[in-house]
Amino acid sequence: MNLSKYTSEFKNNLKLATPIMMGSLGHLLVGLIDDIMVGRLGAIELAATSLGNSMFFIAVSIGLGFSFAITPLVAEADGEKDTEKGRSIFQHGLILTAIIGISMFVLLLFLKPILYHLDQPEEVVVLAIPYYEIVAISMIPLMIFQGFxxxxxxxxxxxxxMWATILTNIVNITLNFVLIYGFWIFPRLELVGAAxxxxxxxxxxxxxIYFVLMKRKKFAIYLKRLKLSEFKNKIFKKIMKLGFPTSLQMLFEVGLFTASVLLAGTLGAFPQAANQVALKLASTTFMVAVGVGVAATIRVGNQKGLKNYVELRRIAFSNFLLILIIMFTFSIGFMVFKDVLPLMFTDNLEVIKMASSLLIIAGLFQLSDGLQAVILGGLRGLQDVNVPSGLTFIAYWIIGFPVCYYLGRTAGFGTFGIWIGLLTALTSSALMLFLRFNFLTNKLIKEKNGIT
Structure with missing residues (x-):
């Protein structure tokens, strides 16, 4: 196999992916900073942010899934050089993301009583509630931002x-410092301050991001407001048709990881805190995969608009190879520094010991986690979302969750057993999604060449 035909695309892939990686890491860093700063207050407080964020991330997964539908549709319009189509998709999409943000906020408030019935330590729930209520409101600006x-x-x-998320983290770090611990005229609010x-x-x-785009000439045509008569139900339906299955894909995966948090919580506050430490570190590297996945979505979507399926397949596979190389590096890093990384979050020796063992499994699933994320990005670029949704459900809930529950609770392996289940789910997902992408792209090439 001639690897150079794939590695030659690394530069173009990274040019697109790097700002997305930085932006995605920036989003994650908002929560990571909360955890690091709150972790200094104690293991109970860290477990409380974990519980509060667990429900929030389910809502986020639904919202992000819908917003992800905008990217391949705009990329396809861009490949076709159709700015009016792109403008229409953007503005319809922005309205949808705003509505979804408000809906998810209301849903989170409605679901708040569930936190009392998840078999979690009482002292953790008491601290989690006020944090959860405030973070829920942030769902609205987060989803509007996603539209842009x-x-x-x-x-x-x-x-x-990327610029917007860098600014966000500067603001977040500053506010966290003064509001969590108290500084000058600001009171010590601890978890409420973090929220x-x-x-x-x-x-x-x-x-x-709104004011930055307003100042750029390229975006003028897209920001020109649609007249009321220009809004079409069929465009809303098109975005939702693509977005709903995508949100299900994310819900299935995030739901499994949330279930791991809740399962760990039934084992006690320290196992839950250890689970949160390992989960945050694994999520950090996953954001790199998200960046490469979006690059795959954009480039595959462009080639779909051009109907160049041979090039589409080559570019997609270059992204798959790139993420395998990157995630292999992270895998080695997790295993080598498993005893050091947890120190960023806590000085509790019991939590550190448990988190260290989980990072061994996190290191093992880096390859499959990264690969499944990027293949999903390629499939979104093809606007193939229904079958992948079914495949992710099978991987996470038919295969993965029973393994998590059995090894974590029934067999008595605790958080280590839960993470073996996560590894099983991610590996199953990567394998099935690759087979789907390979089948679809071969089919498109044959159809274009008149081969049945």
Whole structure:
């Protein structure tokens, strides 16, 4: 096999992916900073943010899934050089993301009583509730931002969202410092301070990206408001048809990881805190995979618009190879530094010991986790979402969750057993999604060449 035909695309892939990686890491860093700063308050407080965020991330997964539909549609329009089509998709998409943000906020408030019935330590739940209530509000600005972000990503202009998230983290770190611990005229609010920092920083993020795009000539045609008569139900339906299965894909995966948090919580506050440490570190490397996955979505979507399926397949496989190389590096890093990385979050020796063992499994599933994320990105570029949704459900809930539950609770392996289940789920997902992508692209090439 001639690897150079794939490695030659690494530069173009990384040019698109790097700002997305940085932006995705920036989003994650908002929560990571909360955990590191809150972790200094104690293991109980760290477990409380874990519980509060577990429900929030389920809502986020639904919202992000819908917003991800904007990128391949805009990328396809960009490949076709149809700016009016791109403008229409963007503005319909922005309205949808705003509605979804408000809906998810209301849903989170409605679901709040569930936190009392998840068999979690009482002291953890008491601290988690006020944190959860404030972070839930941030769902609204977060989803409005996603509307802008997925649009600019679709135009291959990935740096603007990165700038916005860098600013967000500067604001978040500053507010966390003064509001969690108390400084000068600001009171010590601890977990509530962390939540307020997150909310305010996400509001700043929306205003920043809007004003940046307003100042750029390229976006003028897209920001020109649609007349009421230009809004079409069929475009809303098209975005939702692509977005709903995508949100299910994310819900199945995030739901499994949330279940791991809740399962760990039934084992006690320390296992839950250890689970949160390992989960945050694994999520950090996953954001790199998200960046390469979006690059795959954009480039595959462009080639789909051009109907160049041979090139589409080559570019997609170059992204698959790239993420395998990157995630292999992370895998080695997790295993080598498994005893050091947890020290960023806590000085509790019991939590550190448990988290260290989990990082061995996290290191093992880096390859499959990264690969399945990028293949999903390629499939989104093809606008193939229904079958992948079914495959991810099978991988995470028919295969993965029973293994998590059996090894974690029944067999008595604790958090280590739960993470063996996560490894099983991610590996199953990567294998099935690759077979799907390989089948589809071969089929498209044969159909274009008149081969039945």
């Amino acid at each position: 972000k997925q649009f600019t990503d679709g135009l291959s202009e990935t740096k603007y969202a 307020l920092g997150t909310l305010i920083s996400r509001i700043v993020m929306v205003f920043f």
